[in-house]
Structure formats: C-alpha cells, structure tokens
Amino acid sequence: MKLDKVIQNAQMICDAIASVIDIDVTIVDETLMRIAGTGRYQESIGENVSDHSAFSYAIKTGSEFIIENPGDHLACKMCDCKNKCSEHAEVCCPIKWENETIGVIGLIAFEKTQRDHIIENQKNLLQFLNRMAELIASKVNEQEAVEEMALLAKELEIVVDAIDSGFIAIRNDGKVIRANHKILKMVDKERLESLSDLLDPKEVEIVLNAKRALSNRSYRFNAEERGLYDVSLIQIGAEIKGYVITFRTIEDVINTVNEVLLDVVTTRFEHIIGHSDALCQAKAMAGKVAGSTSTVLILGESGTGKELFARAIHQASQRQKKPFVAVNCAAIPEQLLESELFGYEEGAFTGAKKGGKPGKFQLANKGTLFLDEIGDMPLHLQAKLLRVLQENQVERLGGKTPIAIDVRIIAATNQDLELKVDEGAFRKDLYYRLNVIPITVPPLRNRKEDIPELVWTMVRRASQKLGKSIGSIEETCFDHLNRYDWPGNVRELENTIEYAVNMCDDHTLRMQCLPKKLQKKHDGEMSDVIQHRIESKVEQLEFEEAPLKASQKTVFEFETLAELEKRSIIAALEYYRPYKKSAEKAAKVLGISRAKLYRKIAEYKLNEANDDEK
Numbered sequence: 001m002k003l004d005k006v007i008q009n010a011q012m013i014c015d016a017i018a019s020v021i022d023i024d025v026t027i028v029d030e031t032l033m034r035i036a037g038t039g040r041y042q043e044s045i046g047e048n049v050s051d052h053s054a055f056s057y058a059i060k061t062g063s064e065f066i067i068e069n070p071g072d073h074l075a076c077k078m079c080d081c082k083n084k085c086s087e088h089a090e091v092c093c094p095i096k097w098e099n100e101t102i103g104v105i106g107l108i109a110f111e112k113t114q115r116d117h118i119i120e121n122q123k124n125l126l127q128f129l130n131r132m133a134e135l136i137a138s139k140v141n142e143q144e145a146v147e148e149m150a151l152l153a154k155e156l157e158i159v160v161d162a163i164d165s166g167f168i169a170i171r172n173d174g175k176v177i178r179a180n181h182k183i184l185k186m187v188d189k190e191r192l193e194s195l196s197d198l199l200d201p202k203e204v205e206i207v208l209n210a211k212r213a214l215s216n217r218s219y220r221f222n223a224e225e226r227g228l229y230d231v232s233l234i235q236i237g238a239e240i241k242g243y244v245i246t247f248r249t250i251e252d253v254i255n256t257v258n259e260v261l262l263d264v265v266t267t268r269f270e271h272i273i274g275h276s277d278a279l280c281q282a283k284a285m286a287g288k289v290a291g292s293t294s295t296v297l298i299l300g301e302s303g304t305g306k307e308l309f310a311r312a313i314h315q316a317s318q319r320q321k322k323p324f325v326a327v328n329c330a331a332i333p334e335q336l337l338e339s340e341l342f343g344y345e346e347g348a349f350t351g352a353k354k355g356g357k358p359g360k361f362q363l364a365n366k367g368t369l370f371l372d373e374i375g376d377m378p379l380h381l382q383a384k385l386l387r388v389l390q391e392n393q394v395e396r397l398g399g400k401t402p403i404a405i406d407v408r409i410i411a412a413t414n415q416d417l418e419l420k421v422d423e424g425a426f427r428k429d430l431y432y433r434l435n436v437i438p439i440t441v442p443p444l445r446n447r448k449e450d451i452p453e454l455v456w457t458m459v460r461r462a463s464q465k466l467g468k469s470i471g472s473i474e475e476t477c478f479d480h481l482n483r484y485d486w487p488g489n490v491r492e493l494e495n496t497i498e499y500a501v502n503m504c505d506d507h508t509l510r511m512q513c514l515p516k517k518l519q520k521k522h523d524g525e526m527s528d529v530i531q532h533r534i535e536s537k538v539e540q541l542e543f544e545e546a547p548l549k550a551s552q553k554t555v556f557e558f559e560t561l562a563e564l565e566k567r568s569i570i571a572a573l574e575y576y577r578p579y580k581k582s583a584e585k586a587a588k589v590l591g592i593s594r595a596k597l598y599r600k601i602a603e604y605k606l607n608e609a610n611d612d613e614k
C-alpha cells in the first residue's frame with residue numbers, strides 16, 4: 001500500500017483541489033480503501049469503497065475516464081448504486097507508480113452546476129487531475145527515497161557501531177560528521193567536533209593533506225589512550241569529500257599481534273604424552289589448578305616438558321582465548337630483560353624505538369605470562385617483578401603512568417630455588433609469591449614406562465615431517481631407546497628420534513640409525529646409569545688430574561667380576577677412542593698399566609685403542 005506513506009500529502013492535495021474548483025475530491029488506494037477526501041467523503045476515510053464502484057473499475061482498467069451520466073457508463077454497470085446514484089458526474093484518474101496502479105483520485109459532482117463545470121472543462125480537468133495523480137506518485141517516490149536513506153543511515157550506524165575500533169568520518173576541513181560508540185569510550189564527546197580537537201596539529205595536517213589512504217599512524221589522546229589509526233578517503237569521482245578514520249587502541253593492536261604471532265600452538269593436556277603414575281599425578285595437579293588464577297611454579301629438569309605443561313594449563317584456563325606469552329629469562333641478556341618484560345617509553349634510552357614498546361606483561365594482558373628459567377632472573381629485576389605481581393600494574397621504562405595489567409603468571413625452573421634463596425641469589429619473598437602452586441614434572445628416567453609411547457609418537461611425527469614411512473622399530477633399537485638414561489629428557493629423546501628417522505633408509509628404524517652414543521651402549525651392553533657414572537668419574541678425574549681409584553668404580557652390582565671388568569674396559573676404551581694416547585688414558589682411568597690393558601684387550605677379544613703410543 002504505497003499510498004499509506006503519503007496520506008497527509010494526499011489529503012492536502014484533495015483540500016487544495018476542492019477549494020479551487022469547489023467539487024468534492026477523494027482518493028482510494030489499490031485495496032479500495034479511502035485514504036483522503038473532502039466534503040461528504042471526509043467521514044468515510046479509512047473505509048473501503050465498493051468492489052463494484054467506478055473507483056474499482058479505474059483500478060482494474062488503469063485508465064482515466066469521465067462519467068457524464070451516472071448509470072450509463074461502463075464503470076457503472078456493476079455498481080450497487082446504479083439506479084439510486086446521487087452523483088451527477090464523476091472524473092476518475094488512476095495514480096500510477098512504476099507502471100502499477102496504486103490508487104485512484106476522483107472528482108465527484110453532487111450538483112448540476114458542478115456537473116456542468118465538469119462537462120465544460122473536461123479536457124482541462126482530466127489533465128489537471130492527471131498532474132495531481134503524478135504529484136501524489138512523486139510524493140510516494142520521495143517517501144520511498146527518504147525511507148531508503150533512513151534505512152541506509154540506520155544500517156550504517158549499526159555497522160559503524162559494530163566496528164571494534166574507534167571510528168569517525170570527517171569533512172575536508174576536519175569537521176567530524178559521524179562517530180561511533182567505541183570512540184566515545186575513548187575520548188570525551190566535546191573532542192569529537194573537529195579533528196584538531198583529537199589529534200595533534202602535525203597529524204591533522206598530514207591527514208588533511210595526504211590525499212591518499214594512510215595506515216598505522218600513531219595517536220595519543222591522553223596518557224593512557226594511545227594506539228594506531230588508519231585513514232580512508234571518501235571520494236566521489238576525482239573529488240575527495242572527506243575521510244574516514246579508524247582508531248585501534250594499543251590493546252587491540254597487541255591482541256591482533258598476539259593472535260597472529262604469539263601462540264599459534266595450542267597445547268592441551270592430552271598432548272602431553274605418557275601414562276606413568278608420576279606424569280599422571282603432575283597432569284592431574286596441573287589440570288586441577290588450571291582454572292584458578294593463582295601463580296604456578298613448574299619445577300623439573302631441562303627438557304621434561306615444563307613449557308608444555310604451562311601451555312596446557314593456559315589452554316585449560318578461562319584465559320585460553322587470550323595470549324600466552326613465553327619469556328625465557330635465561331636467554332635474554334640482562335640489560336634487555338627489563339625492557340622486554342616491562343616495555344619502555346619513547347626516548348627512555350638511547351636506541352629506544354619511536355613510540356616506545358610494550359613489554360611482555362602488556363602483551364600478555366588478560367592472558368598468561370610464562371616466565372621460563374625464572375631462577376636466572378637477575379636480583380634487581382626480581383624486586384621489580386615482585387612489585388608488579390603485588391600491584392598488578394607495570395610501569396614502562398621511562399614512563400610515569402602505571403599501566404594496569406591482569407596477567408596470570410606461570411614460572412618454571414630447573415634449578416633448586418630454595419637453594420638459591422639460601423645462597424642469596426633468589427629473593428625469598430618472590431620465591432613464596434611464585435611458589436603458590438608448585439608442580440613437579442618428573443624426569444624421563446623416573447618414568448621409563450612412558451618411553452615406548454613417546455618413541456612411537458615421535459617416530460610418527462618425524463616420519464610425517466620428513467616424508468618417510470616408518471612402520472616398525474627393530475627390537476634391539478627399541479630396547480636401547482628404552483634403556484638409555486635420557487639426561488636431556490623428552491627433548492633429547494625427541495631429537496634422537498628425529499636424527500634416527502633422518503638416518504633411516506627403509507621402513508624400519510634400526511640400531512644403526514641411532515646416534516653413536518646410543519649404539520655404544522649396545523656394543524658394550526652397559527646400563528646407562530653405569531655409563532653415566534663412569535663418564536662423570538672420568539671427567540672428574542681429568543679435572544683433578546688424579547688417577548681414579550679402583551674402589552670408586554665399584555658400581556657394578558649383580559655381575560661377575562670378569563663381566564664388570566670387561567664392561568669397564570670397554571667403557572674406558574670407547575670414551576677415549578677419539579683422543580690421542582687413548583690407551584694410556586684408559587689405563588689411567590682404569591687404574592692399571594698400559595701393558596695390562598693390552599693383555600686384557602686380548603683376553604676379552606676387544607677392539608684396540610689408538611695404538612699411536614704402542
């Protein structure tokens with residue numbers, strides 16, 4: 001019902017016509033409802049006219065006509081009032097919009113003088129009425145356009161408000177013509193009159209004179225509100241009509257960076273391989289505290305999976321959608337660690353970047369900060385870290401305003417922190433602050449039952465990565481992997497498997513694929529524990545330059561003395577094989593003469609050492 005939109009205009013037009021020609025005027029819409037009328041028609045506005053009336057005929061035929069003698073005209077044929085019509089004459093004209101009849105405007109004579117007037121001026125009146133019908137249709141058009149504009153404006157407003165960045169549209173002179181909700185949260189409304197109330201003069205000049213889109217320019221509304229802004233042109237043809245500027249807060253920028261760069265790896269507890277009691281206990285404990293905001297201290301030797309645990313805790317926490325930022329306190333030079341952690345302001349020191357730099361605390365805001373190797377943090381930073389943890393705010397280097405942060409700390413170390421505290425190398429108060437929930441990740445040698453699962457998973461992963469298809473592992477090879485002590489823990493196992501898969505030429509991982517040090521154990525059939533003890537004794541001996549006493553090597557239990565001797569000789573020979581005068585060194589370590597060593601080598605049918613000294 002297009003005419004619904006222009007009821008007021010329709011009535012005004014009816015009134016105007018009636019006052020000029022003194023004949024009643026009425027308008028019905030396409031459903032035959034009277035929407036306007038003068039004189040006696042006023043009372044029936046809102047009512048429907050008969051489906052058999054002349055108006056109905058005009059709508060059906062879509063043509064104009066004049067009824068000079070009511071009752072005789074085709075339009076009167078079906079009319080209910082055909083024989084009792086009170087009208088003297090009628091002019092009907094369809095109102096057309098986009099080729100459709102959307103209503104009818106009619107002049108009705110109820111007196112003879114009015115009829116005469118119609119008959120005398122019928123041509124002019126028809127023309128006039130047609131113009132009026134067109135006028136009404138144009139009002140419909142206008143109204144449609146207004147509604148469309150209003151809809152567009154509403155849609156635009158919703159879109160603009162849905163933008164997660166602050167948004168303004170400005171004219172060429174910098175006058176702000178539109179702003180979204182987000183920018184209103186960033187600055188006071190009074191500052192949204194003109195661009196010069198928002199940005200400093202240099203930036204305003206750059207924006208208004210650039211004549212091109214700009215991106216990632218930095219803004220600062222006040223001490224806290226700062227970030228980056230982009231500019232797009234509002235251009236019609238060649239003419240620039242204005243600009244659209246979007247402002248992203250520093251937090252938004254950080255979050256975007258985090259999403260793209262920082263934690264692309266999602267680690268869940270099920271990714272921590274192993275079902276040994278020791279590991280399951282650690283996993284259960286970590287799972288239990290994941291949901292809490294308390295600080296966690298993960299203890300364990302290097303390569304046991306402490307970072308994996310930290311990531312899994314983060315992933316199981318409510319912060320999972322927020323950043324996980326890892327900092328290795330031992331890997332960053334002491335002078336840089338402070339600015340890495342806390343950030344710095346522009347000009348804080350020589351070489352400081354323009355615009356300053358957010359620290360890891362700020363980058364991890366609302367998420368988790370993993371402080372790896374916390375035992376290596378210098379004492380003066382420990383004090384600052386403690387302050388940050390207590391006050392939940394950081395101050396950038398060279399900055400004056402503290403920045404509120406909400407970060408969960410997970411720290412990790414492979415050092416004995418209590419010992420460090422006793423030695424005065426670690427602050428006691430910080431230790432207690434971090435050690436709220438300690439979780440110990442056991443070394444691999446204490447959960448050897450996890451090795452098979454780890455080996456198979458890692459073989460599969462490495463095969464996939466290196467494009468190999470390894471489906472089996474030779475028994476002796478598997479046995480060696482199981483029996484080795486893995487001082488470097490899972491990391492060492494992972495690297496060993498990657499090495500072995502690289503070396504593998506067919507579908508089975510064999511002994512010869514393993515690194516030499518693992519193969520050696522096979523040759524000598526020596527237990528890893530024993531091998532280690534021997535090697536450390538050798539190192540100790542070399543250090544002290546004192547001969548190793550035979551009594552110090554009595555670590556072979558439940559073996560015959562002959563076996564013990566053979567293994568010990570093999571170990572010493574293997575160890576010194578790459579060195580010059582290896583036999584002499586081996587003999588020294590074994591506490592026997594060189595000659596006796598050669599006799600033993602012959603007796604046990606062993607490979608000889610470098611005989612450059614024979």
Ligand SMILES: Nc1ncnc2c1ncn2[C@@H]1O[C@H](COP(=O)(O)OP(=O)(O)OP(=O)(O)O)[C@@H](O)[C@H]1O
Pocket residue numbers: 271272273274300301302303304305306307308309372412413414490491494
């Ligand atoms: N249980 C496990 N299951 C699967 N992979 C593991 C497991 N434990 C450790 N890893 C893998 O071993 C490597 C070392 O793990 P991670 O870096 O977590 O150890 P870490 O204890 O933090 O070492 P560091 O003390 O040297 O920092 C990583 O590649 C990790 O994916």
